[in-house]
Amino acid sequence: MAFTEPLRNCGDFGPGDYEWLHLLVGDWQLISDLGFGDLVLSFPVDYIPAARSGNGRGMPAPGSGFRVLAHVRPATGPTVFHEDMVGELLPAELSDPLRAAWVSQRIEQVRPARGDAQDAGTVKAVPLVRNGKTLALLTVHTRQRPGQQASRQEAVYRESADQLLRMANEGLWPDFSAPTGSRRGAPRVGDGAIRLDAEDRVVHVSPNADSALRRLGIDGDLLGVRLMDVVPPALGVSAALDETLAPVLSGRMPWRTEVEGSRVSVNFRSVPLRDRSGRLGAVLLCRDVTELRRRDMELVTKDATVREIHHRVKNNLQTVSALLRLQARRMSSDEARQGLEQAMRRVATIAMVHETLSQGYSQNVDFDELIERQFRLAAEVASPEQTVRTRMIGEFGELPSRIATPLALVINELVTNAVEHGLANRTGTVTLEASRVPGEDGTGQVLEVVVSDDGVGMGDAVIEESGAGAYRPAGAGEGLGVQIVRTLVASELGGSIRWAPREGGGTEVTVHAALDE
Structure with missing residues (x-):
């Protein structure tokens, strides 16, 4: 819940007022450090809206306490409140002086009772006024240092803090025109x-x-x-x-x-x-920020190096794919030619992942953009003489490269298998569906990928494999592609794979892949 929620509920303030307070709290560490004191933002517990106040301005009810909305401590001196004050009520003896400051809209110096050592010191009440309305109260809590004379630097800092507080009281600071970017190394x-x-x-x-x-x-x-x-x-x-x-x-x-x-x-x-x-x-x-910028430059250099490596790996893989294509054309055996063409497609799939990684600064891959092209291409290459429709459902999202490469290979093999064996030279549709589901233990997420076709089907048998059992040798009727899929799902994706009949005819293959926390 935003700390400005009490303002939103009272109905007297607009979106610009909330945003202005957010800007102030985002930058009030500056005042705390210059003033050597804790800053506390508070709002009346019992607030009378302007429509019911009788004078056209909202105000605290008589005797109302003030609840703390936000709290910041100085980095240049000791803190007054060692415990976080958010959600707490300010001391009751401050209620009347704070209400008076709210109504007068002037900065007031408040001296609370000295019963609690934690509260010993001075308290300054600063009404935050914007467009004639008091939005909240800012109180500055500083410890007293008897017998200690302020240095020149301390005096200049405190004077600067006081001027910023007066600007906040008049609605002049913070300025909406000030940039809000937080580049690393911003001065304090x-x-x-x-x-x-x-x-x-x-x-x-x-x-x-x-x-x-x-x-x-x-x-x-x-x-x-x-x-x-x-x-x-x-x-x-x-x-x-x-x-x-x-x-x-x-x-x-x-x-x-x-x-x-x-x-x-x-x-x-x-x-x-x-x-x-x-x-x-x-x-x-x-x-x-010399050292920070030197480290930033090192990171940029390393990022560029990693991208260049991905680019060169992609180029080398494309060269290997081209060599396999040339070799396949020289083969007189149809079986050898098909084997080399399948190897060429697998290498090209890995190259596409490296191409995507070479174009971005992250080690994550926008898998939807990558697999959409690969999905259609795999279906077209596997069925040059038949009409195969493709359909994608859901989104993969961004995936780490350690998952993207094996998953792209798995999908490529499953789509090729669905076209070549499931549809078996007939017109049909291959569907790729992706979703994220909770893990079996209720923690984390699992990527669920379903590749289905409306072809001849595989009978009533249901086959599910995962873990060490997936490393078995190829069984009867299984080719190299199925063995590659089982091995990648178990070793690289840390998941499971399930072949089952599809409702309405055909085959449905479901792959579960573990995602990082």
């Missing part, structure tokens, strides 16, 4: 923070931010300097500068950008600060 407060004033000049640089800038080749005192005056020159004339660099380094837009020096990569994120009267400055977060 602890990675490095730079404070800019309204003129884009640096007023504070945290030690971690200073280290990141030094790795880019930027030395010296940066106070009073505009970053756009020092960062591009440090990158060199040959560096490719992204168009987002200037808006981010000046703190004008809530965007992210990444700069690359000769041997270092630094990710920047801009958080503009403003009020209704205008711009106040910005907080820039920065992070040295």
